[in-house]
Amino acid sequence: MSFSIKKQGEVVVVDVEGQLIVGNRQELKQKVLDELEKGEKKFLIDFSQTGYIDSSGLGVLVSLSKKIREQGGELRLANLNDDLQTLFELTKLDTLFQISDTRERALESF
Amino acid sequence: MAEPRVAFDLQIPSDVEYIEGVVELARQRCRELKLSPTKCSLNVPVALSEALSNAILRGNNSTGGRHVRVRAIVSDKDIVFEVVDEGPGFDLDECTRDCTLEENLTKEEGRGLFLMRRLMDRVESFRNEGNVVRLTLYRE
Numbered sequence: 001m002s003f004s005i006k007k008q009g010e011v012v013v014v015d016v017e018g019q020l021i022v023g024n025r026q027e028l029k030q031k032v033l034d035e036l037e038k039g040e041k042k043f044l045i046d047f048s049q050t051g052y053i054d055s056s057g058l059g060v061l062v063s064l065s066k067k068i069r070e071q072g073g074e075l076r077l078a079n080l081n082d083d084l085q086t087l088f089e090l091t092k093l094d095t096l097f098q099i100s101d102t103r104e105r106a107l108e109s110f
Numbered sequence: 111m112a113e114p115r116v117a118f119d120l121q122i123p124s125d126v127e128y129i130e131g132v133v134e135l136a137r138q139r140c141r142e143l144k145l146s147p148t149k150c151s152l153n154v155p156v157a158l159s160e161a162l163s164n165a166i167l168r169g170n171n172s173t174g175g176r177h178v179r180v181r182a183i184v185s186d187k188d189i190v191f192e193v194v195d196e197g198p199g200f201d202l203d204e205c206t207r208d209c210t211l212e213e214n215l216t217k218e219e220g221r222g223l224f225l226m227r228r229l230m231d232r233v234e235s236f237r238n239e240g241n242v243v244r245l246t247l248y249r250e
Contacts (some may be wrong), residue, residue, distance in 0.1 A: 019155075022163045023126045052155040055221035056163065063218045083152035090228050091221055092210040 003028050005035065011042040011110055013103070017049045020057035029060050033067065041073035042110050046103050048079035058093060065097065074098075078106035114185040121179045124170040124195075129162045132180055136191065139182060143189065145249060153229040153247060154191075160222040161193040161243045169195030169241050179240070188231070191245040199241035202233065 003024075004015045012035045020028065032043060045061070047053075065075045078100045080088060088094040100106035117139045122128040133155045140150045162178060170176040179194040206223040207214055214220060227233050232246040 019130060021126075021129065021159055022167070023129060052152065052159070054156055054159040054163065055219075055225055058221055059218040062216060066216065083148060086148075086152060087156065087225075090210075090225065092215060096215060 003031055005031055008044075008107060011044050011107055012040045013107075014043065014045045015049060016045060016047055019051045020053045020060070022054060022056040025056045025060040028057075029064060032064050036068060036071055036073065041068075041071065043068055043073065043075045044078060044103070044106050044110075045075065046078045046106075047081070047084055048103070050081075050084065053084060053087060058087070058091060062093070062096065074110065076100065076106050076109065078103050111186050114183050114190075117182040117184045117189070119179075119181040121177050124166045124173065124176040124178055126163055126166055129159055129166075132162060133159050136182060139184070140189065143184060143249060145189070145247075149247060154189075157226045157229040157233075157245055157247075158191055158193075160226045161191065161245060164222055165193050165195035165197075165241075165243065168200070169197030171197065187250075188246050188248050190247075193243045193245075194238075194240040197241050199237050200235060202235040 002017050004017070006013055014032065016028070068075045076098045079102065080099060098109065100109060118135055120132065122132060136154055136158050137150050140154050162180065165178045166172065170178065176196045181192050183190045202223065206227060207220040209215070209221040209224045226245065230245045231248045234244040236242055
């Protein structure tokens with residue numbers, strides 16, 4: 001499991017490879033917060049290579065979304081597979097995040 | 111009807127780094143049992159991951175030297191996971207929060223038990239040589 005970060009235009013894109021769970025959520029949080037501290041405002045997390053997400057992982061997304069918004073930025077999500085979509089629907093987090101089917105659509109939506 | 115059999119029985123150190131390995135073993139067993147793809151890739155991984163992290167972080171309170179026992183028992187109709195920690199136990203109903211309520215939606219924590227109960231057919235918590243959380247998932 002790992003997180004890779006790259007810049008596409010004005011957007012910081014984070015790929016979550018593997019699981020987003022209690023054991024690695026802090027790593028994701030820190031990476032995104034480091035970018036936020038550098039002044040970045042637009043963030044996209046791409047889940048096309050993600051296995052499963054536990055409640056800690058969901059919690060980190062909620063927390064990051066709040067922190068980014070407090071700094072006048074925005075966090076969007078892309079490429080949830082059917083299982084992840086179900087997870088977001090069960091927890092109603094699909095109502096909290098702007099979620100796109102593809103990375104391209106997400107990038108266009110900023 | 112075949113007798114229920116133990117699919118695995120492990121004792122792991124109380125450290126979240128061990129969760130992913132146990133979950134992968136559980137997924138493998140579920141695939142061998144030909145459970146549906148969603149049960150193998152969503153229900154079991156998420157619910158078991160929640161039970162293990164609760165046992166490690168809350169039950170054992172991240173205390174070094176403590177352990178978590180996890181076993182899977184398979185019968186013709188279901189697969190049962192039992193996660194046992196060394197903590198005092200907890201009241202499942204009292205501790206489960208509806209994370210979909212507006213006032214809880216933006217909270218960082220409080221989705222674990224809710225998810226376990228939504229993703230499993232039955233969740234029980236009781237004391238028996240430790241604090242046991244038992245997750246039951248029907249095979250069909």
